[in-house]
Amino acid sequence: MYNKRRYVSYFALLIISVILSGCSFSESSSSSSESSSNSSEGSSNSLSSIVSSPSKSSKKGERYQDEIVDYTYAYVKSSEADYESFQKGLADIASRQGIVNWEEDPNTYIAIGKGLRKAKIEGVAYETYKKNLTGADYGKMQDIQKGYDSE
């Protein structure tokens, strides 16, 4: 009798779960994308709310680098080289970290170097990326190399 009741409960639970099982809705799915330069599809954070997570100041720089490393890795692994679109993505990440002048931040290029290494880009392909992503700026190419060698 007890078993029968338990099975009925399990069955009810299963049916209800099947009927109502649904995944969380994306908060962003209902928001409008008024600004094309500041979209952040595919990643989400609560910074835009008046109630925000306490910033971990010591980790801000690390987080920026990590995001760029991941982005560079994913970009060169899965997309055709398109430097303007790559830069738009960089600007998007930088803006979420409070950086507008990302070209002047050496961390940007160090992280790009790390990302290229992670994606196992070597030889001529690496040199081409290095040159094109920096506009052949010597200092920036040095930073990419620094990041590349550090991994």
Added chain:
Amino acid sequence: MLSFYRFYALTGLSMHAIFRQSPRSVINFAKRFHTLFMLPWLMLLLSTSVSARTFDYIYIDASEGNASGGHTALRFGEDVFHYQYFDGGFIRVIKQQAVDFEFAYRFLGNRTLYLSQIEVSDETYAMLRDYFILQTHQQKQQFSLLASLRRDRSLLNWFKNFGDTRQEATQQERFFLAGAGLFYKEADFAVPDQTHIESRKKSAVLIHLQKAIEMSYGTEFLARRTEELRNQIKQLSPGFEGQRYLGLNQEHLPATGYSFADHYLDLVTGYLALKVLQDSRELDANAYVFSDLSVFELTAKEIETLRLFSKKLQKSILQLLKSNRPDWGYALLVSSARLITVNKSIKSGRLALLDVFGQGKDVIGLDAIQKYAQELQIIASQALEEFQKNSRALQNKQTFTERDYSYLEMAGNRYLELRNGLDYKKNIRFNGVNLLPTKNVALPELIIPVISGPEIDHALSRIDAIEKQFYAQLQRAYGYNLITRNCVTELFKTVEAALIQKITGNTKEAATKESIKAESVRRLGGFVDSSGIGFIPFISFHAVQNQYNVIASRRLASFRLNQLEQLYRQENDVLVSLRETNTMSSTLYKWNPKDSFFIFFTDKAWPLRPLFGAVNTLAGVGETLAGLLSFPFDAGTTLKSGTMGILMSLPELVFVNMRKGSYQYLPYAQLSSKNGLSN
């Protein structure tokens, strides 16, 4: 190694059991034996643990509304990956910071999280994380491509109907220029085809900057650059060869490219940024905030830091004028606006900050301010702490960075918004606060590319054809299905795909089901099949517990249950139970309009669940009847709440709880620092 096995065989211990323990448990185990000869083995075990890493499989229990079946996610360090439902019927992967994920689900959503800590090798950890990163990026690229096609079409239609005011109302999508709202109002562009925009007031700071630009690049630079840009915009062509958009491939994507619409919007933004400098235009009066509060007063040392920062900003602006980055115009607008506010701060001795609230429509209205006064006061105190913490960066002028300034700007905005709302009983803007200001204006009819009608028609027909095909491919790849493609199935499919990539490597040989299983067992300790009933979140959680190499499990109680446990420790159990089991007298819950109507919480009192469920069902029926009467007056809000109340109460009749009640406003300080997702 053989003697290692023999040792555990002799002591009657299962090696499997030992390996499933955390390093801390292993140390406790060693302490129990108090034997010196254990030490070498202990060292060996700990070294194994050091080379291994863990990630979490998270099951989030069911809740009302859009996640009635529960939810699942994977946490790798600071990042949580989970699949969410998007408009258009798509299911897509999201990467979220662990602290934000926890706040959204455990605290605001008031749902309990169950974690299974899975131990894997460093290599497997990196392989899985990297694959999720890749998936996140790929999907973002693919959906960006779809969005850019749609933007291109909207923009071309706008060009096509240019000057026809009747078409404005039917415009599919309005375009906005981020950052331009710092200096312009829409009324500034009221005259069509205005080729020069007069500035009523000049900024002394920008007059000074203009001189610096002339010294660096010559007196004609700004005028020449503006004219060049104007011609560039005129000559812009959609140029839809189209081929690059075709062929959605999971492994290799077409480049998203720099879309026609994005290119046009960036160029117009750049043009307006140059006009700001050329006209030494003053900031819009609503673009910055200024306060009499004492915390905004600056010390001499802080002013010195801002002086140095002002010089850095000026240098950045000079470099941006030569930059090739596509969005240099936006960067120029923000940097110029900041240069003005920084100099206002230096001059006045009080911090002036750009308004960093975007176009978010959610506000905390006066009723809510009254209802949640206590919570909002805590949030305001916390915002003040954050502001003061960020202000400390001003103490060191050498290390003060642009990022420090952005955090200071945002923290100052948050605090002022809350303070003004609470002190002067004004609406509080709830969403849209950014680390960089995005104040925008609607795209004005300023400079239009010279494209002929047939050219536009041709581009539009190409876009239609490409979009149709591309959308169908996305639907096939990411269309949501309750059973075969949901938040559970997609997590495991991604794990499987990562394994398959490892099995096949560069070979074209397909992986077999057996080889995938074997690889999963080798790397994760077992194999989880999300087909059958495995698509249900709580069943998948048990499958992970049984199959994978789970070394520890944790339960992170929902916000209300967590607070309830504290109350039980502080007060009389019976009184707490009587008071907190119902929504009428609860001190831990205030009815959230997003929740359906209910009387009793049933997430804890499971023996009474059917009884409480019956009362909740009756309450839902009552609310539904009231909703039928009030339908003409409240557009069906009460009716919806009542029917959802019934739906959420029925499972309680058979001991199943879904509804927990959720929260609208909670301060982050409520996050438990000792036992959280990131600990």
